[in-house]
Amino acid sequence: MARIHIEFPEPPLFSTTLAVYQSHINQAGHVDNALLLTLVSEARARFFSFIELPEVDRNGLGIVLADMAAQYLPEAFHGEELRIDVAVADFNKYGCDLLYRIREVKSGREVARVKNGIVFFDYVKRAIHPLPEAFRQRTAG
Numbered sequence: 463m464a465r466i467h468i469e470f471p472e473p474p475l476f477s478t479t480l481a482v483y484q485s486h487i488n489q490a491g492h493v494d495n496a497l498l499l500t501l502v503s504e505a506r507a508r509f510f511s512f513i514e515l516p517e518v519d520r521n522g523l524g525i526v527l528a529d530m531a532a533q534y535l536p537e538a539f540h541g542e543e544l545r546i547d548v549a550v551a552d553f554n555k556y557g558c559d560l561l562y563r564i565r566e567v568k569s570g571r572e573v574a575r576v577k578n579g580i581v582f583f584d585y586v587k588r589a590i591h592p593l594p595e596a597f598r599q600r601t602a603g
Contacts, residue, residue, distance in 0.1 A: 467526070468533045468575040470563040474547035479567060482542045490538035490603045493573070499532070502562050502576050505546040509560070513600040517590060522586035528557065528579040535572050543567040550601040556579040556590050558601075 480501050488494035493501075510517050518524030538544060547563040562576040582591040 466531050466533050468531060468561065468577050470547070470561050470575055471549045471551055474549050474563070476509045476512045477545055478505050478548075479543050479545050480504060482538055482539050482540055482544060487540050492539055492540070495534060497533070498538075498574055499576070500529070501544065501546065501564070502578070505548060505562060506560060506578065509548045513597070515594075515597060515600065518585060523581045523582065523584055523591055525557070526583045528581045529571075529577075530579070531577045533575040535574055538564075538566060538573040544573065552600070553593065553598065555592055559594055573591040 482493055482501075485503070486493050486497045488497075507517065516524070521528050543566070545565050547565075549561045549563075550558050551561055552559045557580045560578045560580055562574075562578075563572065564574040564576070565572045582593055582597075583589070584591045
């Protein structure tokens with residue numbers, strides 16, 4: 463079976479740094495594969511704040527994750543700082559892909575890449591919604 467390979471476009475639109483806490487570590491002593499996604503979720507929230515758009519607005523328009531893929535690379539450990547770069551690609555009528563490149567700050571080693579396919583969703587009507595022009599303008603390279 464082929465391994466997942468996620469391409470990361472340059473340059474990133476946004477970067478943030480997050481600490482690896484003991485609660486992110488599994489019994490093998492490195493960041494747990496599922497808990498890495500909590501770090502990605504925090505980076506996504508910070509990204510939406512950076513582009514000055516809420517993940518869900520007061521009228522009920524927001525995003526849902528349509529899919530997720532992760533490419534795990536070398537381990538990350540408790541006490542390390544991770545830089546998470548965010549890029550946007552593959553726009554379509556209803557959404558796009560959010561791409562994350564995760565590197566340990568001191569060494570620069572890349573520890574993972576993640577892709578979230580997002581779809582805009584009207585939580586009042588419970589239906590998908592076309593990609594808002596404001597999002598496209600703030601994120602298109």
